Amino acid sequence: MNQPNKAPEQFDAVIVGAGFSGLYMLRRLRQLGLSARIFDSADDVGGTWYWNRYPGARCDIPTTDYAYSFDPGLEKDWAWSEKYATQPEILDYLRFVADRYGLRSGIDFSTAVLSARWDTQDRLWTIQTDRGAQVRCRYYIMASGCLSAPKSPDIDGADRFAGQVYSTSRWPHEGADFTGQRVAVIGTGSSGIQAIPVIARQASRLTVFQRTPNFSVPARNGAASADRLKQLADDRDAYRHAARWSRAGMPVEPTDILGVTASDAVRRERFEGAWEQGELFAILGIFADQGINPASNDIVAGLIREKIRSAVNDPQTAEALCPKDHYFGTKRPCLDTDYFETYNLPHVQLVDLRSQPITSITEHGIDTVGESFDFDAIVYATGFDAMTGALTAVAVTGRDELSLKEKWAAGPSTYLGLMTAGFPNFFMVTGPGSPSVLSNMTVSIEQHVDWIAGCLAYLAGEGLETIEPTALAESGWDQHVRDCAAITLYPTANSWYMGANVRGKPQVFLPYIGGVDTYRRACDDVVAQGYLGFRLTGPGGERCRDGVIRSMQPDVALVLEAMAEMGLPALETLSVADARALMVASAQTRPPAPEVGEVTDAVMPGPGGDLPYRLYRPAEPEGPHPVVVYFHGGGWVLGDLDSDDPLCRDLCARSGTVVVSVNYRHAPEARFPAAALDAFAAVQWVHANASALGGIGGQLAVAGWSAGANIAAVACQLARDAGAPLIAGQLLISPVVDSDLTRPSYAENGDGYLLTTALMRWFWDHYADQADRADVRAAPLRGDLRDLPPACILTADYDPLRDEGMAYAAALKASGTPARHVRARGHTHTSITMVGVVISGAPLRAQLGQALRDFFPPGGHSSSKPHFLA
Numbered sequence: 020m021n022q023p024n025k026a027p028e029q030f031d032a033v034i035v036g037a038g039f040s041g042l043y044m045l046r047r048l049r050q051l052g053l054s055a056r057i058f059d060s061a062d063d064v065g066g067t068w069y070w071n072r073y074p075g076a077r078c079d080i081p082t083t084d085y086a087y088s089f090d091p092g093l094e095k096d097w098a099w100s101e102k103y104a105t106q107p108e109i110l111d112y113l114r115f116v117a118d119r120y121g122l123r124s125g126i127d128f129s130t131a132v133l134s135a136r137w138d139t140q141d142r143l144w145t146i147q148t149d150r151g152a153q154v155r156c157r158y159y160i161m162a163s164g165c166l167s168a169p170k171s172p173d174i175d176g177a178d179r180f181a182g183q184v185y186s187t188s189r190w191p192h193e194g195a196d197f198t199g200q201r202v203a204v205i206g207t208g209s210s211g212i213q214a215i216p217v218i219a220r221q222a223s224r225l226t227v228f229q230r231t232p233n234f235s236v237p238a239r240n241g242a243a244s245a246d247r248l249k250q251l252a253d254d255r256d257a258y259r260h261a262a263r264w265s266r267a268g269m270p271v272e273p274t275d276i277l278g279v280t281a282s283d284a285v286r287r288e289r290f291e292g293a294w295e296q297g298e299l300f301a302i303l304g305i306f307a308d309q310g311i312n313p314a315s316n317d318i319v320a321g322l323i324r325e326k327i328r329s330a331v332n333d334p335q336t337a338e339a340l341c342p343k344d345h346y347f348g349t350k351r352p353c354l355d356t357d358y359f360e361t362y363n364l365p366h367v368q369l370v371d372l373r374s375q376p377i378t379s380i381t382e383h384g385i386d387t388v389g390e391s392f393d394f395d396a397i398v399y400a401t402g403f404d405a406m407t408g409a410l411t412a413v414a415v416t417g418r419d420e421l422s423l424k425e426k427w428a429a430g431p432s433t434y435l436g437l438m439t440a441g442f443p444n445f446f447m448v449t450g451p452g453s454p455s456v457l458s459n460m461t462v463s464i465e466q467h468v469d470w471i472a473g474c475l476a477y478l479a480g481e482g483l484e485t486i487e488p489t490a491l492a493e494s495g496w497d498q499h500v501r502d503c504a505a506i507t508l509y510p511t512a513n514s515w516y517m518g519a520n521v522r523g524k525p526q527v528f529l530p531y532i533g534g535v536d537t538y539r540r541a542c543d544d545v546v547a548q549g550y551l552g553f554r555l556t557g558p559g560g561e562r563c564r565d566g567v568i569r570s571m572q573p574d575v576a577l578v579l580e581a582m583a584e585m586g587l588p589a590l591e592t593l594s595v596a597d598a599r600a601l602m603v604a605s606a607q608t609r610p611p612a613p614e615v616g617e618v619t620d621a622v623m624p625g626p627g628g629d630l631p632y633r634l635y636r637p638a639e640p641e642g643p644h645p646v647v648v649y650f651h652g653g654g655w656v657l658g659d660l661d662s663d664d665p666l667c668r669d670l671c672a673r674s675g676t677v678v679v680s681v682n683y684r685h686a687p688e689a690r691f692p693a694a695a696l697d698a699f700a701a702v703q704w705v706h707a708n709a710s711a712l713g714g715i716g717g718q719l720a721v722a723g724w725s726a727g728a729n730i731a732a733v734a735c736q737l738a739r740d741a742g743a744p745l746i747a748g749q750l751l752i753s754p755v756v757d758s759d760l761t762r763p764s765y766a767e768n769g770d771g772y773l774l775t776t777a778l779m780r781w782f783w784d785h786y787a788d789q790a791d792r793a794d795v796r797a798a799p800l801r802g803d804l805r806d807l808p809p810a811c812i813l814t815a816d817y818d819p820l821r822d823e824g825m826a827y828a829a830a831l832k833a834s835g836t837p838a839r840h841v842r843a844r845g846h847t848h849t850s851i852t853m854v855g856v857v858i859s860g861a862p863l864r865a866q867l868g869q870a871l872r873d874f875f876p877p878g879g880h881s882s883s884k885p886h887f888l889a
């Protein structure tokens with residue numbers, strides 16, 4: 020305890036927590052020659068493995084992988100006895116680690132950190148513990164655990180029960196003997212599922228109270244996998260390297276087999292293989308699409324339910340144990356030993372709280388609707404205030420009296436899950452916004468600790484004292500974390516990943532789901548770019564390279580990576596024939612396009628001969644429908660009715676309009692203005708034949724993508740000039756509207772995003788002579804933009820055409836033509852059209868579908884003002 024008037028002790032760093040994270044952090048700081056102190060409220064090392072001593076407690080990542088990898092010597096000197104080690108064995112391991120590296124001397128046990136306050140003047144943190152001590156430090160590191168703040172049972176009357184009460188996460192050191200006792204277990208998450216079969220072996224009666232059934236897979240514990248042991252023995256470094264650069268922190272070969280397209284035999288074989296293996300990442304990776312596609316997920320979930328039904332004798336109990344309210348994997352799946360079989364024991368009963376809720380806990384037991392139970396002991400397995408609970412339990416006050424709890428009132432906000440703006444020199448190990456609980460945590464912990472250590476070494480080397488993320492970098496990262504989650508099924512579940520298990524906790528997806536490998540690359544890139552997005556200060560001044568480390572949609576980035584790996588030639592280096600052949604070949608690999616009511620191919624007359632068209636009729640509502648004349652992309656040179664078929668189907672289904680996709684004449688065979696004239700002729704013909712096509716007379720819009728949007732825009736200008744036909748709206752998706760290739764987006768996005776500046780030049784060269792490129796029928800941005808149909812214009816961030824699209828929207832508005840701009844954030848020129856591949860494009864295409872609907876107000880006339888402009 021501090022003596023009055025005695026200056027607080029000062030360290031370079033204070034670490035909260037002596038689990039896997041804190042122990043390794045202390046070692047790394049000492050290696051850097053920094054003074055550091057750990058505080059832990061426990062009276063020994065171990066963290067999770069100190070507290071969670073319930074019967075049956077084990078890790079659920081194989082112990083070959085759930086261990087430190089920073090020291091090959093340590094790995095040689097420690098051998099695990101089982102595939103999934105028990106809690107006592109893991110605790111022994113962490114004690115062994117603490118002793119081996121002499122870490123205990125740096126730890127104050129039985130000491131809880133209550134508050135931490137940043138002193139801007141001295142650039143130091145002041146830490147207050149429950150022992151009265153105050154210490155000061157330059158760096159404050161919370162290694163306080165993602166699953167270390169237990170959630171209170173939150174049940175009426177919980178304090179009334181006169182029998183024994185246990186919590187899985189605060190289990191007594193002397194253990195518990197349930198022999199001959201009537202025991203209740205409340206909660207069927209990972210801990211409950213591990214404990215129930217073991218408690219059932221002792222108790223005279225066991226009653227399990229289940230709110231939500233969980234998916235669980237047999238652990239098949241036993242000896243460690245011979246295959247993994249061999250890989251480690253053969254080349255430890257390669258194995259550990261592969262784990263660090265894997266998606267989840269374990270070297271698991273990813274599959275590209277899709278659940279939706281695999282045959283029944285393949286589905287069954289892959290499922291049974293994973294079921295036999297008894298590893299979480301195996302069952303989570305049966306199909307490449309099970310985490311994103313509901314239909315694929317249903318296949319896996321259905322097969323697991325089949326297993327549950329065959330394991331549990333009583334059909335009603337089996338049904339109650341079958342999870343049906345969330346997609347498999349969107350809540351952490353469990354690994355068990357005889358969990359479902361335990362319900363076949365005569366003294367074990369399941370109470371399904373959805374049909375029989377608890378009304379209160381009484382002195383003698385538990386009252387439910389319709390039934391009262393007497394118990395000798397109640398075991399709470401009710402989980403944790405995950406990821407943020409331990410962080411906000413400490414009163415952390417940053418710059419300008421900013422409190423962490425207040426800052427995170429609507430959900431946590433971090434840069435890389437490592438730091439948060441307003442809190443200089445405050446680090447989190449596996450904080451929200453990092454892969455943490457979605458990964459093998461030992462790998463994620465080592466990566467975070469190494470990053471922090473590297474950062475502190477850098478600061479020391481540069482004579483700097485403080486580091487703090489910028490608001491821009493942090494909001495960019497938060498957005499990226501959300502973008503990654505949004506393309507998966509995970510946010511659909513009421514899970515602790517979402518904070519949904521804690522009353523009043525804001526529901527946001529807490530961890531980073533982009534992958535351990537992707538995440539590590541982002542962290543490394545931040546460093547390589549001079550600590551991008553961090554403000555660094557010291558006696559030598561201040562430096563800050565502000566920016567956002569990842570702003571591309573994650574699935575768009577994956578597509579670009581995959582395409583880069585294919586090593587396809589740049590289109591502009593090919594002959595026109597070869598470029599067209601390449602386009603046709605790549606279209607073969609697309610997933611099935613959305614269903615529509617009817618698709619028919621036919622021809623219409625055009626100025627240079629017949630023009631093929633494909634008509635898409637929506638399945639509903641019943642016709643007639645408004646009609647949209649659509650023009651495909653491809654730089655006036657490439658593309659045809661097939662190239663944009665998925666997009667046309669998608670627009671048709673979303674908008675409830677008849678879409679008539681027209682194959683206009685292409686360059687170089689038919690150069691400017693053939694395509695534009697064909698487009699105008701097609702619009703005239705469709706207008707004249709609307710009823711025969713199943714359309715509503717007078718309800719006509721145009722749409723197009725890229726060069727197709729160019730001729731759609733031109734057709735609108737020609738129709739206006741001709742006084743007919745009346746067009747209700749123009750949907751221009753990443754349009755070409757000018758021939759000026761010097762706009763900034765051509766420089767920023769001119770290379771690397773499929774449509775390159777060089778390819779645009781190639782397109783223009785094939786399409787139009789220099790002299791023609793200023794013609795308003797080639798560059799509609801240069802035309803008279805008054806009295807044109809209302810427009811909806813989509814521009815993509817990573818598109819050379821971005822700026823001209825935005826310029827067109829602005830110019831239309833300036834001319835009095837209503838125009839709505841849809842920004843495709845994080846998209847490329849092509850990604851928005853990749854129906855069924857780029858999931859993040861779907862909400863944007865929903866907006867486009869709505870824009871088409873809005874061109875045709877129900878019961879309205881085509882000339883009336885569209886909804887979105889009203």
Ligand SMILES: Cc1cc2nc3c(=O)[nH]c(=O)nc-3n(C[C@H](O)[C@H](O)[C@H](O)COP(=O)(O)OP(=O)(O)OC[C@H]3O[C@@H](n4cnc5c(N)ncnc54)[C@H](O)[C@@H]3O)c2cc1C
Pocket residue numbers: 035036037038039040041058059060061065066067068069071076077078079080085130131132133162163164165166167210409412413448449458459460461464
């Ligand atoms: C039952 C269970 C099984 C698990 N199995 C696995 C698994 O198989 N694989 C896997 O990857 N992950 C697993 N986890 C997650 C596990 O939490 C991590 O793997 C890892 O142990 C976390 O280590 P840590 O040091 O970051 O945090 P913890 O081990 O949680 O340690 C944090 C420490 O900080 C201390 N602390 C917190 N706040 C304060 C404060 N204010 N003052 C003082 N001390 C404080 C706590 O007392 C605790 O000792 C499991 C978690 C649980 C609960």
